[in-house]
Amino acid sequence: MNGRKFTKLDWDDLRHFLALAQSGTFLGAAKQLGVEHATISRRVSSLEATLERKLIDRRGRRIILTLEGEKVAKHAAVIALQTAAVEQIGRSSATEVRGHVRISAPPALSSALLAKPIVTMRRDHPGVQITLVGEKRFTSLNRREADIAIRLSRPEDGDYSITKLQELTFDLFASKRYLETVTPSEWTFIGYDEAMNSSPQQLRLNEVAAGRQIALRSSVLEFQVAAARLDGGVVMLPDFAVPFDLQRIEGEHALVRELWLVVHSEIKDLPSVRVVLDALKNAFKKKPHADPPRLSE
Template sequence: MVDWEDIRHFLAVAQSGTLSGAARGLKVDHATVSRRLAALEAELDVKLVDRLPRSCRLTSLGRQVFERALEMETSAHSIARLAKAAHVPLFGRITLSAPPVLVTHLLTERLTRFRAEYPDIRLSLSAQAQRVSLSRREADVAVRFVRPDETGSVTRKIGTMAFGLYAHRSYAHLAAPERWEFIAWDQTFADTPAQSWLLGIAGGRPVVCELTYSSEHLIAVRAGVGVAALPCFIGERDRDLVRIEEGAPYFARDIWLVVHGDLQKTPAVRAVMDFVLAVVSDYPNLAVR
């Protein structure tokens, strides 16, 4: 009988295109992936993958097996979600995925309240900018800035995160907008709406540095490096910063809460969703609609 673990490793190779990529995704070593793949091919007595110098390519039969394996994976995750939903008491480990800016500046500082209300729930808070799959159980609940469209998920808009331009109150060029220098996002977020908005305002004025996360932008602004775009709920509560406007157009990101339909009524998952809603509602600059 075919071992599910062998199929799981085959799926990872097919999806990543390399043995090393599959190993990173599964958090195992390269040799384990290679051994599992070889075991599956030996069990089926067929060749599923052509091992090229820098990549792995599915054979014709491998592509057919891949489609069946995806169906098996979906069914396996569905069974796990149903089992999780059957646990009525408020206990267990719930994974909440959210953008780093919300984890760092919003959710983490309210964990004490969550712990007091739900002492038997272990909340695993994952700061992730990239999309996660709820159907594959990469998270139980997710918060996103782009409306998710994953099949089987239930989505709700819970707020709007507005941005503004901020600088340290001692920034030497505050009185001369033509001399402003800007802090932008790095290439990781080069194609995001926020980057396009900021660079549109900067125009021909210099970008003095590029940073990845809003927490890094905040540190740079506090140090007087230049002008940055920060979420208003962060900028407005920092007494060392001033909001500066140059007729800048309004920009905001919608905040979406998403959960898989199989889990939305599970008490522990529901508690985490209510926690996120309560935290967002507490902030005046995150207008819940």
Template sequence: MNSKAAAAPMPDWDLVQAFLAVVEAGSLTRAATQLNTSQPTLSRQIAALEAQTGAALFERTTRGLSLTEAGEALVEPARRMQAAAQALSLAVAGRAQTLAGTVRLTASEMMSAYVLPPVLAQLRTAHPEIEIELVATNRIDNLLAREADIAIRMVRPEQGSLVTRHVADYPLGFYAHADYLAGRPPVTPNTLADHDWVGLDQSPQLIDGFRAAGFAIDRHFFAFRCDNQIVGWEAVRAGLGIGITMQRVAARDPDLVRLLPEFAVPPLPVWLTAHRELRATPRMRIAFDALATALAA
């Protein structure tokens, strides 16, 4: 009989990732959404990991899922495993010297829909061997976790291990369709409440901005509300009311009229970020530099 104890099997990395997602999200539903999978699939993954470890990892409470003692003991080793996998992935990606391959970008919905398509068309024309994946989301994806290779953000990233470049400040403005304005009173600081406005639903961003400018409004100030900014902008273009967007986006529609130019709306900063190791990869460097040039134009 072998006196040495049999080594425990290495946990499946996909199961560990599922476990960490549930830990961070606090529920199967939120974790499944973040992983872009179904709740039953995620439940099976957690059950499989529990079978491998021989212990229950979560218990249900009135507030959702909480870790058991065995689950608590697994969190830090799982995070070390995640960090090692991320470091390995970055090292491999940083040494890929061929241009052929995929560049995964993430940007806001408005940037993805109205600014990036012609920029990416130019990039593809110049380098057809580079494939592009674009994650259009207002959520700030984690470059360190390789959710994206390059991010276009409207806030400066805080992670010190990222290459960060401030490429532009995009002016914003108030706009309405000419059909909406026809026959209505002029739009002035004194007649704001006499007009229909297009705003956000759950997000307080616009309400906070108006209040900071001295206008005490609430959500009912906006006759049309939607947190999807593309839908909101298309509502402005359809004549539902007055909205705010990047001047470079509004300039594409000759039927839109800029309003209240005397209002000093803070510009939208544009930051381009990538992981330092990825800048050593030719296709990543080419994509990063092309984006920086085009977005600054």
């Protein structure tokens, strides 16, 4: 590969290859970028031809990066981060409070705790547009699909500015009728699906269940709440998601998790990003020990 040929490197080829490297499948990459999987294949083949290097090995539906593919993916990820930072600067004014800010947060938490501070902030700063994405993992932040994230796990690496917002308490709840009619030895439980098996709250639920059946599973916290209210079993809920008609089960079941506010360091001082950060921090700072908002009927 000579220098003249290298200048013809197509960023779109690199972007499609990075999506494939991150997702591990053509279908996953296609969903991430909103294109057909054939487009991913064509773009990756184009990049391999340009670089004159084999970047992937196909293993059925999954792909494995070659050694050189891993190197290219590493450099492409850095380029993607810097490109996204430039795009964010373009979306936001350097001096005025206006621009588009993307927030990633767990869906149930977003509904219960984020609507009010975001709407209030926009009354004061109508030039700021917000996109809120329900996301439980760091994927959207790592890929620069979000500018700000609220997470239950503190990121271990990355160039982020990180603030602890507060602590959330998870505990066991069930309906009054369920507790009155079902003996503890016969309890069944309501938990998350397999994708959340490693989460601390699911591990604690498994520990409490102690062999008793987890009969209902869902990634949607609102469904878990609804099932418990209909006498469907015992559920572990964060304090902000507990409706008035569920009863806490006495015992040493509680689990405390920390809630973190995460933002990319290079954009944290942009005016539009700063006002959103301040609104979120103030919302959690006002009454850190008060009863959280509850899900209504």
